[in-house]
Amino acid sequence: MPALTLDRLEKRYPGHIAAQSVSLSVHDGEFISLLGPSGCGKxxxxxxxxxxxxxxGGRILVDGRDVTALxxxxxxxxxxxxxxxxFPHMSVFENVAFGLRRxxxxxxxxxxxxxxxLASVRLxxxxxxxPRQLSGGQQQRVAVARSIAPRPSILLFDEPLSNLDASLRDEMQIxxxxLQREVGITxxxxxxxxxxxxxxxxxxCVLAHGVVQQFDxxxxxxxxxxxxxxxxxIGRPNRLAGRVVRSPEGAAAVQLNDGPVLTATAADGMAQGTAVDVVVRQEDIRFADSAASNGPTLSxxxxxxxxxxxxxxxxxAFGSTELIAEALTNGPHAGLAVDAPVRVSVEPQHVYVTPTASQATA
Incomplete structure (x- = not known):
């Protein structure tokens, strides 16, 4: 039995849908993230x-029990x-004890x-x-201890790391x-x-405009x-526009507007000339060595x-088309100078292609 089930959950406001038919099934002890930009509904x-x-509309079930109206x-x-x-006037002990006393x-x-x-969060x-005598990370751990002390079935976090600096945020992720693994809480x-x-x-679970885009x-x-x-x-994307064409080998490809042609397996089945949105992640662009390359390259x-x-x-820069790429600091391509010639390649499976909004709704 799932620990948490969301069954076609919806929230509508006048003129705005904050969440639309959100359905999720969460296993016992799983750590699930709701991810998306501001305003996505998470x-x-x-x-x-x-x-x-x-x-x-919809239902919320915890351990099979419908709690929607509770x-x-x-x-x-x-x-x-x-x-x-x-509570600023209460000690750490009393903050954690608050819910238990109730x-x-x-x-x-x-x-x-x-x-x-407190032992579980090492405090x-x-x-x-x-609380004022604690660091930000320690305060967060007190908040976690207070939440787990009543032994809930599910623990919810609402962007708990956003107020921490980068190094402390990395530490608190771990x-x-x-803690979640040790306690085993969903x-x-x-x-x-x-x-x-x-x-x-x-x-x-990736959300956009209140709709689940992918849960995996x-x-x-x-x-x-x-x-x-x-x-x-997801990742560090280059967002581009183009049209479906055919490569000299007959494979599906996209031509970036007034720019290079990229082979794209995602364009298979799309008609010649289809206007498409193209995503190529920075980390998927490979600098080609002069000796050899595993496919067509862009100069x-x-x-x-x-x-x-x-x-x-x-x-x-590839004519009027620009792409952002990256290389490891200690790698062989870290020392390229401005105006240096480059050759790069992108594997076809890393060229993500979808019809443009106007094309998709036509």
């Missing part, structure tokens, strides 16, 4: 699961807010549950401190994943950061995007160079 879905927003405190769900929402726990049982929760020695995690979603999740493993979403939106949202020049730490980012 927080709306999370808040409907939490009972903070009433759905317009208030938040009857759903056995823990929620960690973006702001942590700790359940009627007291005495030694209360202390044992709080101690267990056992800080129970007497106030901490949250470790987790629904909202984020607009694809790095967070891809690194932490068992499966990722991080590997499948990255390597086999189901829609043009997923292809353009151009380096228009701009940027050092970004672990990689070097290049703006490459």
């Amino acid at each position: 927080t709306t879905v999370l808040r409907m699961v939490a009972g903070l927003i009433e759905p317009t 208030p938040t405190n009857k759903r056995n769900i823990g929620l960690v807010f973006q702001s942590y929402a700790l 359940q009627g726990l007291q005495g030694s049982e209360l202390k044992q549950r709080v101690d267990q929760a 056992s020695a800080l129970g007497d401190r106030l 901490e949250l994943k470790r 987790t629904l995690f909202v984020t607009h950061d694809q790095g967070e979603a891809m690194s932490m999740s068992d499966r990722v 493993t991080p590997e499948a979403i990255y390597h086999r995007p189901a829609t043009g939106f997923v292809a353009s949202f 151009g020049r380096v228009a701009m160079r940027s050092f970004v730490g672990s990689r070097v980012q290049y703006l490459l």
Whole structure:
């Protein structure tokens, strides 16, 4: 039996649909991320699961029990807010104990549950401190401890890492994943950061305009995007326009507007001349060595160079068409200078092609 089931969940406002027929089945102990840009509906879905927003339609089932009409405190769900929402006048111990006291726990049982929760987030020695005496990462762990202390069936996170600096955010990704594995709690995690979603999740649900675009493993979403939106949202994309043509070998290909031709398996079956949107990820563009190449190459020049730490980012010009590509800082192509000639290639399966919006609706 799934730990959480969303059955055609919807939320409609006058003139706006925030979530449309969202259906998910989450296994017990799974870590699921709701991923998408601002306004895609991910927080709306999370808040409907939490009972903070009433759905317009559909059902929410927790462990097979329909909780759609139940208030938040009857759903056995823990929620960690973006702001942590700790009580500033209460100690760490009392913050974690708050929900347990409302359940009627007291005495030694209360202390044992709080101690267990603090130990799970490695804050056992800080129970007497106030929130203002803690770092941002420690405050977040207190919020997690408070949420898991009542032993909920499902734990919900609403963009909990967005207020942390980059290095602490990376550390907390590992901490949250470790904790989730150790506790074994089913987790629904909202984020607009694809790095967070891809690194932490068992499966990722990509949303756009309130509609599920793809619900799959991080590997499948990255390597086999189901829609043009997923292809353009995941990774570091070049977004281009073109038309379907045929390569000299007869294979499906796309010609970028006034630019080079790319072989594209995704264009198979599309009529010659079809206007298409094209996505080529920066990381899928390969610099071709002069000795050999595994396919057709494009010849151009380096228009701009940027050092970004672990990689070097290049703006490459092919006539009037420009592509952004990247090379590892310690790799053989990290030292290309501006105006240097380059040859690159892109494997056909990495050229993602969808009909343009006007073409698709014609």
